[in-house]
Amino acid sequence: MSSGQPVRxxxxxxxxxxxxxxxxxxxxxxxRSRRRPADGAIHSLCQQNYxxxxxxxxTTGTGTRLRLSSQQERNSLLPCDGMARVARPLVxxxxxxxxxxxxxxxxxxxxxxxxxxxxxxxxxxxxxRPEVSWHVNSGNQLSLDFADxxxxxxxxxxxxxxxxxxxxxxxxxxxxxxLGRAEAELSHVLIHWLNLPxxxxxxxxxxxxGTVEYSGRWKxxxxxxxxxxDRRSDHSEIWRQIRAEGSIAMTHVMEIRRTNGxxxxxADVEPVLSGLHVGMSFALGRWVAPSLPVGFDARGQRxxxxxxxxxxxxxxxxALRWWHDQREWELEELLSRTVERFRDPxxxxxTRFVMSSVILSAAxxxxxxxxxxxxxxxxxxxxxxxxxxxxxxQNQYDKRRAGGRLAELxxxxxxxxxxxxxxxxxxxxxxxxxxxxxxxxxxxxxHP
Numbered sequence: 457m458s459s460g461q462p463v464r465x466x467x468x469x470x471x472x473x474x475x476x477x478x479x480x481x482x483x484x485x486x487x488r489s490r491r492r493p494a495d496g497a498i499h500s501l502c503q504q505n506y507x508x509x510x511x512x513x514x515t516t517g518t519g520t521r522l523r524l525s526s527q528q529e530r531n532s533l534l535p536c537d538g539m540a541r542v543a544r545p546l547v548x549x550x551x552x553x554x555x556x557x558x559x560x561x562x563x564x565x566x567x568x569x570x571x572x573x574x575x576x577x578x579x580x581x582x583x584x585r586p587e588v589s590w591h592v593n594s595g596n597q598l599s600l601d602f603a604d605x606x607x608x609x610x611x612x613x614x615x616x617x618x619x620x621x622x623x624x625x626x627x628x629x630x631x632x633x634x635l636g637r638a639e640a641e642l643s644h645v646l647i648h649w650l651n652l653p654x655x656x657x658x659x660x661x662x663x664x665x666g667t668v669e670y671s672g673r674w675k676x677x678x679x680x681x682x683x684x685x686d687r688r689s690d691h692s693e694i695w696r697q698i699r700a701e702g703s704i705a706m707t708h709v710m711e712i713r714r715t716n717g718x719x720x721x722x723a724d725v726e727p728v729l730s731g732l733h734v735g736m737s738f739a740l741g742r743w744v745a746p747s748l749p750v751g752f753d754a755r756g757q758r759x760x761x762x763x764x765x766x767x768x769x770x771x772x773x774x775a776l777r778w779w780h781d782q783r784e785w786e787l788e789e790l791l792s793r794t795v796e797r798f799r800d801p802x803x804x805x806x807t808r809f810v811m812s813s814v815i816l817s818a819a820x821x822x823x824x825x826x827x828x829x830x831x832x833x834x835x836x837x838x839x840x841x842x843x844x845x846x847x848x849x850q851n852q853y854d855k856r857r858a859g860g861r862l863a864e865l866x867x868x869x870x871x872x873x874x875x876x877x878x879x880x881x882x883x884x885x886x887x888x889x890x891x892x893x894x895x896x897x898x899x900x901x902x903h904p
Contacts, residue, residue: 545662649745676787695707
């Protein structure tokens with residue numbers, strides 16, 4: 457399919473869009489369709505045409521983009537009856553950046569210096585690692601005392617104070633800081649994802665300038681919370697740069713709401729943010745991060761923000777992972793269970809420790825370090841499941857030794873832990889098993 461040729465079929469395999477008619481002339485792409493019984497044949501043809509387009513273009517639902525040559529061409533496009541309209545994209549609170557480009561959070565007077573407020577800025581830097589940094593522009597001789605400062609700014613959410621660390625007299629970094637009232641009632645929160653790949657997104661959205669429509673929206677229900685994840689329209693190019701440069705950039709924006717539409721506070725959404733951070737990283741086998749959450753009230757006003765740097769790895773390091781990005785329903789189930797456990801204080805620590813250990817052991821590094829990290833997680837999980845969960849005595853726990861405890865965990869999870877009898881399956885493991893069996897039956901001693 458040539459890039460300059462207008463396309464007259466748009467949407468996704470799950471939500472096809474194509475030609476049709478209604479009284480009064482062509483229907484605009486923005487109008488909601490209504491299904492008519494007589495249009496069943498047209499509806500079927502829509503689906504066939506769309507799938508044929510997908511097969512010809514050799515793409516999947518992760519990134520198909522269909523370019524329309526003009527507004528007139530857009531207005532001539534008609535949705536199949538019964539199909540959902542293409543949605544407007546979520547607008548990030550902070551504009552999408554290029555790899556390594558800092559995100560400006562604040563410009564203006566910064567108080568806390570002996571000479572009074574000084575013009576400066578606060579940025580979210582992504583190179584060499586994510587960090588919230590401050591900088592002041594001063595012709596005056598500022599104190600060279602490297603003690604921490606207490607800076608204050610006038611932000612749109614109100615006056616904010618924050619502890620600042622110094623690298624020099626004019627710049628430094630900030631710990632995580634919340635702006636706005638802690639008890640603010642929020643209707644939704646926007647978060648900005650760093651270094652996410654193109655997850656299969658069956659819902660269509662359009663480019664901000666309205667000239668391109670693509671399948672870039674993923675939606676999920678995570679218990680009491682509903683999330684909508686939109687991929688930036690130039691993700692393919694940005695992703696190539698991230699991989700080539702080993703850098704970090706904002707790739708997606710996500711909206712979080714209560715499923716029932718009720719209001720919530722920043723404290724309510726914090727476990728959700730932490731669960732999404734660890735859960736998404738666990739699925740990908742490397743650290744990615746939801747950053748710069750911004751809370752809005754029922755009137756759409758920004759009333760709360762959080763500036764901080766959650767852990768995120770640069771580039772796209774090779775890693776072992778169990779999840780494939782074309783199976784988005786598995787991601788929904790994983791994140792739903794992870795968020796549920798992060799909201800339970802009794803399960804949050806163990807969930808975080810075990811999943812974080814899996815992430816660290818799945819990525820690159822010395823194999824000895826990865827084995828020790830994974831082994832510590834398995835031992836912790838065995839203690840929680842067998843000792844605390846089942847009430848196993850210390851003597852029973854110790855008698856099983858590491859191998860027996862691991863076998864019980866695998867059996868509890870429904871995973872077969874037996875080694876094939878035939879030596880052609882895993883010859884090294886089979887040989888070790890045979891030697892262990894021989895020693896037990898003959899009363900042999902230590903390992904050879």
